[in-house]
Amino acid sequence: MDRAIAHLDMDAFYVSVELLRRPELRGLPVVVAGSSARAVVTTASYEARRFGIFSATPAERARRLCPDAVFLPPDFEAYRARSREVMETLRTHVDQVEVVGLDEAYLDLTGLGWPKAAARRIKGAVTARTGLACSIGIGPSKLVAKVASDADKPDGFLALTRDEACRRFAASPPGLLPGIGPKTAERLAGRGIASLEALAATPDERLAEWFGPRLGVHLVRLARFEDERPVGGSRVAKSESRETTFERDLRGLPALEPVMEQLSDELCRRLALQERRGRTIGIKVRLDDFSIHTRARSAPVPTNDPDEVRRVAVELLRGLDPSRPVRLLGVRVAGLDEEPPPPAHGVDQLEMTF
């Protein structure tokens, strides 16, 4: 039996949360972005998008594109609070909810009898509870559901079979699909593959030749909207990190080391709050040419001790000793030990062991 999967995506989520408390801004170009020189836009209202402002547009560029736009600083506490309301609402309607970030979730509606009617009810319930609009896509897989929700927003509702998805997006560029980013899209274009139709029709062997056996086969399956991934439950983070981009590039270890120590302290504070520890301590350095360099070291015993993390992070940084100006510094603790939060459901626990 075919599955019935829904993907719910909140419309312009951060901006929409801001508009709840600033209703007078409704209908105006509104942008949520940090204020630093190198900040980027996190969310733009649909009015602002008409000026060419989207997520990840540099904030300075956004100001030039639309000087009259209202710029608001991000308030993640508020977004997290609203997100919790959204996800609670979903869970009152559906057992199997996979949360993806603050503003997205997959729902497994298989076996509900009338999945579309259920999805309609859920959409209404989310808006009634939060005052926020969302878009829902429905399909036999996460892939179809996701693409459908993207295709019909804002305030969208679109159900597609796999065949319908293939036909509807036949002429769309491969980059439409989640999992095909700019690099892969460019490589495909270089081979003359500019549409999903063309990609779906490319023999497996050819793609395996170009992209390797795994990625090659994966790409064709995506283009045919074939996807068996289950709707997962709640996920526990495997690593945690803290990073910062400087207003102006920094040069030399004496300037960098204190920053690394502070980032380590902040990271350890967060880990300690969750009672989590990790075995692998890593650093990340982005240079002025945008190249990224990482170093990592694993220890036998997991830690979240600030002295230990600072010591290792600074040692790794000294080993790197970047000669070019540094744009970003980051520290990471990975290989986190098991379960911080109180045990959720028995089912989740069982899944974790696989």
Place this chain on the structure above:
DNA sequence: TCTGGGGTCCTAGGACCC
């Protein structure tokens, strides 16, 4: 004035073990 921050997964090569 280009290009944030927090994550995940994959690959490839080397070390090491049996």
Place this chain on the structure above:
DNA sequence: TCTGGGGTCCTAGGACCC
């Protein structure tokens, strides 16, 4: 001397997602 074959763990880089 001309040299296996797995399996696992680790590191570094890269692509991608929200």
